[in-house]
Amino acid sequence: MNVVDLLLEPLAYEFMSRALLTALVASVVCALLSCWLVLIGWSLMGDAVSHAVLPGVVIAYAFGLPFALGAVVFGFLAVALIGVVRDTSRVKEDAAIGIVFTTLFALGLVLISVIPSQTDLAHIIFGNLLGVSRADLVQVVALGAVVLVVVLVKRRDLTLYAFDPTHAHTIGLNPRLLGATLLGLLALTSVVALQAVGVVLVVAMLIIPGATAYLLTDRFGRMLVIAPVVAAGCAVVGLYASYYLDTASGATIVLAQGVVFALVYLVGPRRGVLTRWVLARARAAQVRRA
Numbered sequence: 001m002n003v004v005d006l007l008l009e010p011l012a013y014e015f016m017s018r019a020l021l022t023a024l025v026a027s028v029v030c031a032l033l034s035c036w037l038v039l040i041g042w043s044l045m046g047d048a049v050s051h052a053v054l055p056g057v058v059i060a061y062a063f064g065l066p067f068a069l070g071a072v073v074f075g076f077l078a079v080a081l082i083g084v085v086r087d088t089s090r091v092k093e094d095a096a097i098g099i100v101f102t103t104l105f106a107l108g109l110v111l112i113s114v115i116p117s118q119t120d121l122a123h124i125i126f127g128n129l130l131g132v133s134r135a136d137l138v139q140v141v142a143l144g145a146v147v148l149v150v151v152l153v154k155r156r157d158l159t160l161y162a163f164d165p166t167h168a169h170t171i172g173l174n175p176r177l178l179g180a181t182l183l184g185l186l187a188l189t190s191v192v193a194l195q196a197v198g199v200v201l202v203v204a205m206l207i208i209p210g211a212t213a214y215l216l217t218d219r220f221g222r223m224l225v226i227a228p229v230v231a232a233g234c235a236v237v238g239l240y241a242s243y244y245l246d247t248a249s250g251a252t253i254v255l256a257q258g259v260v261f262a263l264v265y266l267v268g269p270r271r272g273v274l275t276r277w278v279l280a281r282a283r284a285a286q287v288r289r290a
Contacts, residue, residue: 006240006244007240010239010240010243015130015131015132016130016239016243018132018133018134018137019129019130019132019239019249020235020236020239021137021141022129022132022136022137022140022195022196023129023196023235023236023238023239023249023253024232024235024236025140025141025144025192026140026144026192026193026195026196026197026205026235027196027205027209027228027231027232027234027235027253028144028148028228028231028232029144029147029148029189029192029193030189030192030193030202030205030206030209030231031205031209031210031213031227031228031230031231031232032147032148032151032224032227032228033147033151033182033185033186033189033206033210034046034205034206034207034208034209034210034211034227035209035210035213035214035220035223035224035227036158036159036162036182036210037186037206037207037210038207038210038211038214039162039163039210039214039220039223040162040182042182043203043206043207044094044097045079045097045183045186046186046203046206046207047097047101047203047206047207048078048079048082048097048100048101049075049078049079049101049183049186049187049190050186050190050193050199050202050203050206051101051102051104051105051108051199051202051203052074052075052077052078052100052101052104052105053070053071053074053075053078053187053190053191053194053199054074054104054105054107054108054109054124054125054199055070055074055104055105055107055108055111056069056070056071056072056073056074056075056077057070057071057074057108057124057191057194058070058108058111058112058115058124059111061115062111062115066139067139067191067194068139068143068187068188068191071187071188071190071191072184072187072188074104074187075183075184075186075187075190076180076183076184076187077104078100078101078104079183081100082096082097082100085099085100105199108124108199109125112124112125123198124194124198124199125198125199125200126198126200126248126250127194127195127196127197127198127200127201127248127249127250127251128195128198129195129196129197129239129249129250129253130249132195136195139191139195140192140195143188143189143191143192144192146188147185147188147189147192150181150185151185154178154181155224157173157178158178158181158182159220160173161173161175161178161179161182162220165178186206189206190202190206193205193206196249196250196253197250197251197253197254198250201250201251201254204254204257204258205231205253205254205257208254208257208258208260208261209227209228209230209231209234209257210223210227211261212226212227212230212257212260212261212264213226213227213230215261215264215265215268215271215272216264216268216269216270216271230257230260231257233260234253234256234257234260235253235256237256238252238253238254238255238256238257239252239253241256
């Protein structure tokens, strides 16, 4: 079997074609948003929101409502609860985040166990990339398009908010509104990624691509290119690897992202740990020879 056959064989199955498109959309959208999350330092907040949307998704399913509606409501509810606990008690923000997101995630698990369903809602937790239906694909593409449009339109404002909220306020922007916009996008993106990797691994797709790009460049504009390219490549490689190795698709995609991050961390051209060690040894050798 040649390379062309290896590439085309999985796509002969319609479910694999849908899985590939879903994985690409979810990966690219998550990667773009991850650039802001990494820059602002909201990685833990991304973890909180991605897990806290679970009860909202389950309740929306029970009432026949769009998943996105339940996710956005519970995403903002989680942020509000974190703020209340932080501001009205001695509990610090990191502890408040841990308390709120684990409690809401547990609520989602309880709701899954008691709400009658004709489908296996456990797929929300662990993902069901190979079981994505045409309706699911339409929802993923639609929500992904909404996130991409908002990100492209508000890119400059969100970037300024990430670097200097005070300056953003000085020139007439509303930092609170921009933060709320970013949280809303985070909730919508979580719904998109649910179809691919489930709640448990969403946070990885929301952090790893941006962190990888952050190690490769100092320019935010380049991060917005590198992160989605890396994520899309990992989506393709991970899905094909899962097909031929018979492994979990979503987990394999995230594992591919983790491997790429590890490689960049170790042997990145500028900030790789081993790269810096080799360069330091080379400079020391030059000094001794001089």
